[in-house]
Amino acid sequence: MKDILVTGGAGFIGSHTCVELLEAGYNVVVVDNLSNSKEESLNRVKQITGKSVKFYKADILDKEALDKIFKENDIGSVIHFAGLKAVGESVRKPVEYYHNNITGTLCLIEVMKENNCKTMVFSSSATVYGVKNKAPYTEDMDTSTATNPYGYTKVMIEQILKDLYVSDNEWSIIPLRYFNPIGAHSSGLIGEDPNGIPNNLVPYIAQVAVGKLEQLSVYGDDYETPDGTGVRDYIHVVDLARGHVLAVKYALENKGFEPVNLGTGNGSSVLEVVAAYEKACGKPINKRIAPRRDGDIATSFADASKAKALFGWEAKSDINEMCADSWNFTKKNPNGF
Ligand code: NAD
Numbered sequence: 073m074k075d076i077l078v079t080g081g082a083g084f085i086g087s088h089t090c091v092e093l094l095e096a097g098y099n100v101v102v103v104d105n106l107s108n109s110k111e112e113s114l115n116r117v118k119q120i121t122g123k124s125v126k127f128y129k130a131d132i133l134d135k136e137a138l139d140k141i142f143k144e145n146d147i148g149s150v151i152h153f154a155g156l157k158a159v160g161e162s163v164r165k166p167v168e169y170y171h172n173n174i175t176g177t178l179c180l181i182e183v184m185k186e187n188n189c190k191t192m193v194f195s196s197s198a199t200v201y202g203v204k205n206k207a208p209y210t211e212d213m214d215t216s217t218a219t220n221p222y223g224y225t226k227v228m229i230e231q232i233l234k235d236l237y238v239s240d241n242e243w244s245i246i247p248l249r250y251f252n253p254i255g256a257h258s259s260g261l262i263g264e265d266p267n268g269i270p271n272n273l274v275p276y277i278a279q280v281a282v283g284k285l286e287q288l289s290v291y292g293d294d295y296e297t298p299d300g301t302g303v304r305d306y307i308h309v310v311d312l313a314r315g316h317v318l319a320v321k322y323a324l325e326n327k328g329f330e331p332v333n334l335g336t337g338n339g340s341s342v343l344e345v346v347a348a349y350e351k352a353c354g355k356p357i358n359k360r361i362a363p364r365r366d367g368d369i370a371t372s373f374a375d376a377s378k379a380k381a382l383f384g385w386e387a388k389s390d391i392n393e394m395c396a397d398s399w400n401f402t403k404k405n406p407n408g409f
Pocket residue numbers: 079080081082083084085086103104105106107108109130131132133152153154155156157172176195196197198250251252253
């Protein structure tokens with residue numbers, strides 16, 4: 073079995089995927105510039121699994137460094153997480169986002185090609201479904217528009233990967249379109265450790281629960297949803313990580329370009345998530361109703377049938393388990409890693 077290179081492997085989803093890959097018996101090589109993560113996450117991965125990944129602190133924009141990683145290891149496939157992901161920041165710093173995410177991916181593809189490695193699983197996002205499609209989203213819907221530069225990096229990288237496959241059918245590329253990953257490993261050793269004030273719902277609630285933030289703002293209660301608050305398809309990060317193990321196995325056995333949704337197929341409203349978190353942490357979450365947030369849509373959830381049909385993947389955890397695991401990590405690591 074050849075090694076798997078995980079770009080961005082020290083991050084939230086990457087570290088959970090390293091655990092699942094090591095437990096499935098793969099050798100894992102990680103490249104990460106630690107711009108949004110800490111090496112401690114990989115020490116924790118070792119604590120959980122009893123196995124180590126081989127870590128390179130390097131930037132995927134650095135082709136020489138990438139080439140050295142390919143020369144020093146026997147890499148058969150790449151799971152490509154490395155990228156900047158903050159929607160609001162991408163509006164303020166579009167060039168930085170396009171450069172890091174798109175140029176970074178182009179550098180990676182070039183080095184892969186030079187080293188005859190043509191199998192990639194890529195971190196895409198439900199953001200590629202834009203605002204015109206209606207949930208449940210299926211993979212064949214139009215994905216040409218997004219609402220912010222971050223979203224456009226995913227739209228454009230998917231297009232680049234598709235064109236790459238058309239030009240050379242030896243490639244095997246699976247963009248995984250994640251819905252809303254939350255939760256943490258059940259050990260409470262790894263989880264989400266955002267920089268500064270969190271933008272996303274569950275990390276924000278977690279900091280209110282642990283006493284670091286005063287109050288949650290619920291962005292809008294007048295959407296066309298059952299309770300008026302936004303509905304999303306939250307997915308446990310360990311379910312998501314398991315999806316990568318199955319996707320990379322599929323990609324190693326089948327050539328093609330196959331975008332696949334990773335979601336549960338169910339939506340939860342903001343108020344339902346708050347209630348689940350209150351149950352998990354055993355205390356009320358201080359909240360107020362605030363105006364809608366720019367760019368938000370009412371409802372987003374996946375049609376998750378393609379992942380099941382293609383590689384037998386299904387999400388297992390429900391919103392209560394996701395909140396319980398988020399709380400377990402937060403209370404054990406109130407200041408992150
Ligand atoms: P994260 O920030 O925790 O992980 C990304 C990692 O990539 C970080 O460790 C960061 O240091 C590293 N990185 C960034 N640029 C790099 C570069 N140029 N060279 C080397 N390393 C670099 O984020 P995450 O939540 O784990 O997300 C992983 C991927 O999944 C990202 O591509 C993200 O866009 C995508 N995604 C995330 C979500 C989500 O809600 N978390 C949803 C959809 C898609």
